[in-house]
Amino acid sequence: MAEPVVRIENVTLDFGQGAPALRNVSGLVEGGITGLVGPDGAGKTTLIRLMTGLLLPDEGRLSVLGFDTRSEAAAVQAAIGYMPQRFGLYEDLSVAENLDLYADLRGLPPAERAEVFERLLSFTDLKRFTGRLAGRLSGGMKQKLGLACALLTKPRLLLLDEPSVGVDPVSRRDLWAMVKELAGEGIGVLWSTAYLDEAEACDRVLLLNAGELLFSGPPGDLTQQVDGRVFRLTGVGQGRRAVLAEVLGGRGIVDGVIQGETIRLVVAGGAEEKDAAITEARSRAGEGAEVRPTPPRFEDAFIDMLGGGPGGRSQLAEASPMRAAGGDEAVIEARGLTKRFGDFTAADDISFSIPRGQIFGLLGPNGAGKSTTFKMLCGLLKPTSGEGRVAGFDLRRKSAEARNQLGYMAQKFSLYGDLSVDQNLAFFAGAYGLGGARRHERTALMKEVFALSPHAGMSAKDLPLGLKQRLALACAVMHDPAALFLDEPTSGVDPVTRREFWTHINGLVEKGVTVLVTTHFMDEAEYCDRIALIYRGRAIALGSPDELRASVASPERPDPTMEDAFIALIERSRLAEAA
Amino acid sequence: MWWTRLKALIVKELLALLRDPKARLILVGPPLVQLLVFSYAATLDVTNIDLVVLDRDAGAASRELVQRLEGAPDFRSVVPVAGEAALAAAIDRQEAIAAISIGPTFSRDIAAGVPAKVQVILDGRRSNASQIVAGYISRIVQGLGAEIAVSGGRAPPPVDVVARNWFNPNLIYQWFMVPNLVASIALLIGLIVTALSIARERELGTFDQLMVSPLRTHEILIGKVIPPMLVGSVHLTLYVLAAVLVFGIPLRGSLGLLYGSALFYLLSVAGLGLFISALAATQQQAILGAFLLLVPATLLSGFATPIENMPEWLQPVTIVNPLRYFLIIVRGVFLKDLPVAEIAAQTLPLALIAAATLTAAAWLFRRRLE
Numbered sequence A: 001m002a003e004p005v006v007r008i009e010n011v012t013l014d015f016g017q018g019a020p021a022l023r024n025v026s027g028l029v030e031g032g033i034t035g036l037v038g039p040d041g042a043g044k045t046t047l048i049r050l051m052t053g054l055l056l057p058d059e060g061r062l063s064v065l066g067f068d069t070r071s072e073a074a075a076v077q078a079a080i081g082y083m084p085q086r087f088g089l090y091e092d093l094s095v096a097e098n099l100d101l102y103a104d105l106r107g108l109p110p111a112e113r114a115e116v117f118e119r120l121l122s123f124t125d126l127k128r129f130t131g132r133l134a135g136r137l138s139g140g141m142k143q144k145l146g147l148a149c150a151l152l153t154k155p156r157l158l159l160l161d162e163p164s165v166g167v168d169p170v171s172r173r174d175l176w177a178m179v180k181e182l183a184g185e186g187i188g189v190l191w192s193t194a195y196l197d198e199a200e201a202c203d204r205v206l207l208l209n210a211g212e213l214l215f216s217g218p219p220g221d222l223t224q225q226v227d228g229r230v231f232r233l234t235g236v237g238q239g240r241r242a243v244l245a246e247v248l249g250g251r252g253i254v255d256g257v258i259q260g261e262t263i264r265l266v267v268a269g270g271a272e273e274k275d276a277a278i279t280e281a282r283s284r285a286g287e288g289a290e291v292r293p294t295p296p297r298f299e300d301a302f303i304d305m306l307g308g309g310p311g312g313r314s315q316l317a318e319a320s321p322m323r324a325a326g327g328d329e330a331v332i333e334a335r336g337l338t339k340r341f342g343d344f345t346a347a348d349d350i351s352f353s354i355p356r357g358q359i360f361g362l363l364g365p366n367g368a369g370k371s372t373t374f375k376m377l378c379g380l381l382k383p384t385s386g387e388g389r390v391a392g393f394d395l396r397r398k399s400a401e402a403r404n405q406l407g408y409m410a411q412k413f414s415l416y417g418d419l420s421v422d423q424n425l426a427f428f429a430g431a432y433g434l435g436g437a438r439r440h441e442r443t444a445l446m447k448e449v450f451a452l453s454p455h456a457g458m459s460a461k462d463l464p465l466g467l468k469q470r471l472a473l474a475c476a477v478m479h480d481p482a483a484l485f486l487d488e489p490t491s492g493v494d495p496v497t498r499r500e501f502w503t504h505i506n507g508l509v510e511k512g513v514t515v516l517v518t519t520h521f522m523d524e525a526e527y528c529d530r531i532a533l534i535y536r537g538r539a540i541a542l543g544s545p546d547e548l549r550a551s552v553a554s555p556e557r558p559d560p561t562m563e564d565a566f567i568a569l570i571e572r573s574r575l576a577e578a579a
Numbered sequence B: 001m002w003w004t005r006l007k008a009l010i011v012k013e014l015l016a017l018l019r020d021p022k023a024r025l026i027l028v029g030p031p032l033v034q035l036l037v038f039s040y041a042a043t044l045d046v047t048n049i050d051l052v053v054l055d056r057d058a059g060a061a062s063r064e065l066v067q068r069l070e071g072a073p074d075f076r077s078v079v080p081v082a083g084e085a086a087l088a089a090a091i092d093r094q095e096a097i098a099a100i101s102i103g104p105t106f107s108r109d110i111a112a113g114v115p116a117k118v119q120v121i122l123d124g125r126r127s128n129a130s131q132i133v134a135g136y137i138s139r140i141v142q143g144l145g146a147e148i149a150v151s152g153g154r155a156p157p158p159v160d161v162v163a164r165n166w167f168n169p170n171l172i173y174q175w176f177m178v179p180n181l182v183a184s185i186a187l188l189i190g191l192i193v194t195a196l197s198i199a200r201e202r203e204l205g206t207f208d209q210l211m212v213s214p215l216r217t218h219e220i221l222i223g224k225v226i227p228p229m230l231v232g233s234v235h236l237t238l239y240v241l242a243a244v245l246v247f248g249i250p251l252r253g254s255l256g257l258l259y260g261s262a263l264f265y266l267l268s269v270a271g272l273g274l275f276i277s278a279l280a281a282t283q284q285q286a287i288l289g290a291f292l293l294l295v296p297a298t299l300l301s302g303f304a305t306p307i308e309n310m311p312e313w314l315q316p317v318t319i320v321n322p323l324r325y326f327l328i329i330v331r332g333v334f335l336k337d338l339p340v341a342e343i344a345a346q347t348l349p350l351a352l353i354a355a356a357t358l359t360a361a362a363w364l365f366r367r368r369l370e
Helices: A044-052 A073-079 A095-105 A110-124 A139-150 A169-184 A219-224 A237-248 A271-285 A298-305 A315-319 A370-377 A399-404 A421-431 A436-449 A465-477 A495-510 A545-551 A562-578 B002-019 B021-041 B060-071 B084-092 B106-112 B124-151 B173-204 B206-212 B217-246 B255-279 B283-299 B315-320 B322-335 B340-367
Strands: A006-013 A022-029 A033-037 A059-064 A080-083 A157-160 A188-193 A204-209 A212-217 A230-234 A253-259 A262-267 A290-293 A332-341 A344-354 A359-363 A385-390 A406-409 A483-487 A514-519 A530-535 A538-543 B049-055 B075-080 B098-102 B118-122
Touching (some): A006 A044, A022 A044, A022 A059, A022 A204, A033 A169, A044 A059, A044 A157, A044 A204, A073 A080, A080 A139, A095 A139, A110 A139, A110 A169, A139 A157, A169 A562, A212 A219, A212 A298, A219 A298, A230 A271, A237 A262, A237 A271, A237 A495, A253 A298, A253 A495, A262 A271, A271 A290, A298 A495, A315 A436, A315 A495, A332 A370, A344 A530, A344 A538, A370 A385, A370 A483, A370 A514, A406 A465, A406 B206, A421 A436, A421 A465, A436 A465, A465 A495, A483 A495, A538 A545, A538 A562, A545 A562, B002 B217, B021 B173, B049 B060, B049 B084, B060 B098, B060 B106, B173 B206, B173 B217, B173 B255, B173 B283, B217 B255, B217 B340, B255 B283, B283 B322, B322 B340
Parallel strands (some): A033 A188, A033 A204, A080 A157, A157 A188, A359 A530, A406 A483, B049 B098
Antiparallel strands (some): A006 A059, A230 A262, A230 A290, A253 A262, A332 A344, A332 A385, A530 A538, B098 B118
């Protein structure tokens, strides 16, 4: 057998803060595309930097293309191409100037440049943009340019650190196609990602979680472990959130998530156990529910491996009062929201309304206007025209009243890192005007529900990611808001924490809380009752996840995924615009 | 209700400041360094003077002069040199700041009652220090001349100037400098703490979180202004205590008036800081902005050099500088009992500056939201 591209032997690295970044990791990277898969903070970037020889392990060794990273780092670096997470593009230089600069840095002889640039520019489809400043490129084009720069000297191994972050599904497909082509030319590719669905497209996978290697091998081998144990529960429609909570309480249920109007279930292994679990699930789901087997996904197996999801009970929701159905009035409403920056229209006449107790998703590529719309609806941005209303209050005229009714959670858990858990809770309680007994009662509840008491004195910045997420949610719902605004709440978060988060959200929605969520994460889209697809500042499609999927179904693709729907709808809009 | 919100914000601001190790360093480091450097090292007094003497006379009078020079406390060394060349070399190599050349007829002229001459050569490269040294030397020479006149039975010089320094009789440098520092430390700390506060939240992403809470814009501004003012007054107090207890500087005026005017001074400083903070996108920009303001504000305040010495076109610029007014108040309260009317006259511009900067900051702050 040929020497593997990368050999990792018993590698441990401890940065001295909390748990070690990597613990006794051993594995191989072979030819083709290897996926380095794991949630944020799993140790992916650390492992890649170890492979480049920029970091050295405390224990163990790595050899890359036969060179030891400790003693022959220069040889390693000459033979690889490395694209860090935030690729070092010079935003004030044009595409061509960036290429020139990296050609200088990598010592590419001037005589060869014209030919290499020509090849890479047509490969990445950036030829039309050579004069454009790198800072003006979209997320996907930036990654393509980064890839071109990493490919200048024809590496034998290409290390890509989360190339698909901040890239919309269309560009993501392009990137994948390009990487497959490279792998076909015999270049070894390591693709790191927090998106578990990307793992399935790789030839081999290294699955990292909390610094430990959980699995190494072809993704099919892992998925196989849950073969025959994955089911879809249909016919649960409107009550699916309650049904999910109910079903997850049953014996033998490993995992359950909402997928549009259905529920995806993973049950425990063993023939008898399996049948019992399905029977119980069906009876818990109530009348009209049907259970059908469905092909397993990588994430199903990952959750199974971690010992299952967090269960379906939300103490938070149980402790929350049922919100009275206040008539038919929408809780969140956008009426012709428009925002112009100079002559650029970021959001163009966007209207929708979200009734009480629904989850509404704003979906769209980066820069399409979903953040602008979101910000106008929570009062962070003043619309150029149109109006936003929350709980019946006009955000412009009654902004303080409206803001009292909304809870907000940003992507990067905007907590005060230097303040302790208790101090963060106290601040948000105060900021929302909670005083006296009410303040005491709510903070105590939050600490109990989210199990924060053992960490009460810890600085928020030192909390593990999962606890940070809990604290951020606690701060957002402390004042029992009628509407929750979530900005990409779980991107990069590990699947168990993500399920825990959505269990709380689902529970709150059942109690009548209304949720607006932005995401470009297809899994989060599945939780929504309705979705508005925002593209080039306009809402190009509006409907339930199942409706959106159905709208793009074709004889060739009878059961499209959410991502397929996303891409097809955007293509359709592009064609319509061109016509 | 509004008080609950505001209190939460103020407590949070103070905690964020005190729990962040970097912020703690800013609160302790620069004030300590400033106190030590300005009150001990950056002295404007000229001491430890090195002198060379070319004595071509070697008579009784010239020996007496050299001895008096040697005896003066500010002169570290008085080195005899052999000739013009050696004298020039000593100045040239900066071994001495001044050289005294005594002519061959010095003692004889004095004995004869004829005006005697001494040449003093100074190093013009160090213009300020040279002038002061020239003053010292001429005082010694004049003293010698007067005594010789008296002992010789001749009339003393017709005019005898006697200088008395009021308020600071011994012209102790620290009596001048430490009250200045009381004013400048409040500027330094107040400006940096306020400038960083919003920029830090922008950088961390907590700013949006703040903006979607029911806290109103003016509450946020008040909540951002009060903590730096509290911190600034703590520093001011520590410096006042150091001035009185460590440096033994008399506090002749009213502390109450000092704090009363300090309130307006700190408000105007916080307004400036908030203005920077509303402009800056990152903490780095905020720090740079604060220093960009700090240096000219110190130089154009009368801190080290009197405003009257500045060119006339530059003097009006100092009108908008809060440090200028508060310096007068602090110095006045310390060294003389500055009357209430004068303090009020200096506090009024501070109040106007505070009103202007806070309004501008609030306007900019709101504008950035759109």
